Amino acid sequence: MEFSYKNQTKLRVRYAETDQMGYVYYGNYAQYFEVGRVEAMRNLGMSYRELEENGIMLPVADFSTNYYAPARYDDELMVTTSIVSVKGARLKFDYEIHNDKNELIVKASTTLVFVAKNSMRPIKTPATFLELLKKYSL
Amino acid sequence: MEFSYKNQTKLRVRYAETDQMGYVYYGNYAQYFEVGRVEAMRNLGMSYRELEENGIMLPVADFSTNYYAPARYDDELMVTTSIVSVKGARLKFDYEIHNDKNELIVKASTTLVFVAKNSMRPIKTPATFLELLKKYSL
Amino acid sequence: MEFSYKNQTKLRVRYAETDQMGYVYYGNYAQYFEVGRVEAMRNLGMSYRELEENGIMLPVADFSTNYYAPARYDDELMVTTSIVSVKGARLKFDYEIHNDKNELIVKASTTLVFVAKNSMRPIKTPATFLELLKKYSL
Amino acid sequence: MEFSYKNQTKLRVRYAETDQMGYVYYGNYAQYFEVGRVEAMRNLGMSYRELEENGIMLPVADFSTNYYAPARYDDELMVTTSIVSVKGARLKFDYEIHNDKNELIVKASTTLVFVAKNSMRPIKTPATFLELLKKYSL
Numbered sequence: 001m002e003f004s005y006k007n008q009t010k011l012r013v014r015y016a017e018t019d020q021m022g023y024v025y026y027g028n029y030a031q032y033f034e035v036g037r038v039e040a041m042r043n044l045g046m047s048y049r050e051l052e053e054n055g056i057m058l059p060v061a062d063f064s065t066n067y068y069a070p071a072r073y074d075d076e077l078m079v080t081t082s083i084v085s086v087k088g089a090r091l092k093f094d095y096e097i098h099n100d101k102n103e104l105i106v107k108a109s110t111t112l113v114f115v116a117k118n119s120m121r122p123i124k125t126p127a128t129f130l131e132l133l134k135k136y137s138l
Numbered sequence: 139m140e141f142s143y144k145n146q147t148k149l150r151v152r153y154a155e156t157d158q159m160g161y162v163y164y165g166n167y168a169q170y171f172e173v174g175r176v177e178a179m180r181n182l183g184m185s186y187r188e189l190e191e192n193g194i195m196l197p198v199a200d201f202s203t204n205y206y207a208p209a210r211y212d213d214e215l216m217v218t219t220s221i222v223s224v225k226g227a228r229l230k231f232d233y234e235i236h237n238d239k240n241e242l243i244v245k246a247s248t249t250l251v252f253v254a255k256n257s258m259r260p261i262k263t264p265a266t267f268l269e270l271l272k273k274y275s276l
Numbered sequence: 277m278e279f280s281y282k283n284q285t286k287l288r289v290r291y292a293e294t295d296q297m298g299y300v301y302y303g304n305y306a307q308y309f310e311v312g313r314v315e316a317m318r319n320l321g322m323s324y325r326e327l328e329e330n331g332i333m334l335p336v337a338d339f340s341t342n343y344y345a346p347a348r349y350d351d352e353l354m355v356t357t358s359i360v361s362v363k364g365a366r367l368k369f370d371y372e373i374h375n376d377k378n379e380l381i382v383k384a385s386t387t388l389v390f391v392a393k394n395s396m397r398p399i400k401t402p403a404t405f406l407e408l409l410k411k412y413s414l
Numbered sequence: 415m416e417f418s419y420k421n422q423t424k425l426r427v428r429y430a431e432t433d434q435m436g437y438v439y440y441g442n443y444a445q446y447f448e449v450g451r452v453e454a455m456r457n458l459g460m461s462y463r464e465l466e467e468n469g470i471m472l473p474v475a476d477f478s479t480n481y482y483a484p485a486r487y488d489d490e491l492m493v494t495t496s497i498v499s500v501k502g503a504r505l506k507f508d509y510e511i512h513n514d515k516n517e518l519i520v521k522a523s524t525t526l527v528f529v530a531k532n533s534m535r536p537i538k539t540p541a542t543f544l545e546l547l548k549k550y551s552l
Contacts, residue, residue, distance in 0.1 A: 016310060029441075031290055048291075062479065063440060074323070152448060169428055200343065201341050203340070291434070296433070296435075
């Protein structure tokens, strides 16, 4: 199933996240994408925290990113997160980050897997989540 | 009870750990002290990992540090960790970090508390740990 | 000189900031204090970013913190930052963090030093900064 | 040009690097790959630190990773880094990480770009670096 759900969230680059090149360290964007998808899910009506409290986890299975321009200290970044597809246990997100001059900083994609906490085995995407996504179905 | 146990461990500054000032970010030293105390305990014969697997945790209750000189990317640092005292549930470590020119970078001190994982309440310092420390008693 | 300036800023705990104890890692609070002081300065009318662009840096000279209760994933935290004193090149901040049930999580204190970027030597607190603080003088 | 150069380096998972799932946070592997490529270059005879001191930087242009099994706290990991190709300004590394039971944890790939520090523009791969790689040419 493919979806057209999109959400935007802002964050500001911390000093800790820069490196001596004066840019955001390439590995720190993973945190920005995490913020993006958690807020995208929250906005849809699904709390990732509650999901875990109900025994379901969402580890990342794959992650890829392309860097177009550096983000710098104190930049206010716009993270645009899209839920693009669900297939069995697998949930795919796409991301774009722009700075406040609307320059493209990075594009990325992650696949997450719904997993039962007790068995650590993949499970089908929860029906409640699919229900929330229904109206964004393509 | 006071002790004279000391251990040294080396680590190399990662690019991720620097900030745009070109120095190690002030908050990242906490990780270096963690490495120092884990290796100090391991060298004494106590694995922090096994401690947790046996239902005991060691959260940090207080932490203070003084910065004397900056550490830089790729510096090889020597972390000197001392176990200085045990008092009820509380375990105190001191730390010094020097670079490879033997310049003092930071001094720090942490108090950790032995806590039972199921109740999250303080417990007495495990007898096995005190046994390992005995010969360093002051 | 002592001051009574206080500022509050909110942030949400990221998954990346937790550790396997299920709490915010003790070293990650340093980032929260950084966010607190940068926003406190911005609210006062001083951009830390511009300060650096004008050749002045503010490295941390000492840092101490007491942990009262754990912060957890997805908690919305209130960081209260106070500028407490200026003495020569030295600027002292105090911090308190509470969760959304108003429980005290940590208290902390840092001393920062105004430093010229080219010489890396301490300089007097900039007059423009003292001017902004004047009305909060005790 | 394609190469067969491979290097191995060990590191131990820090508590700070785990998250509340009890695994290494997916974004923290970027640091492990950084350690891998810095040590791979050092072993070849090229210090990344000196490269920067000579006005050349190596920002990451793209990064992709697949997660096969979780790494856990205190695991000793083996990072295997391969220099696979050089093309104009672009340098491609592949990585594999195994734990001490020889289980595959992650595979990853990054492309880095040689850039002049003053202009921030791509430059040809330095001849000294190609010279060091020559005997690994495929």
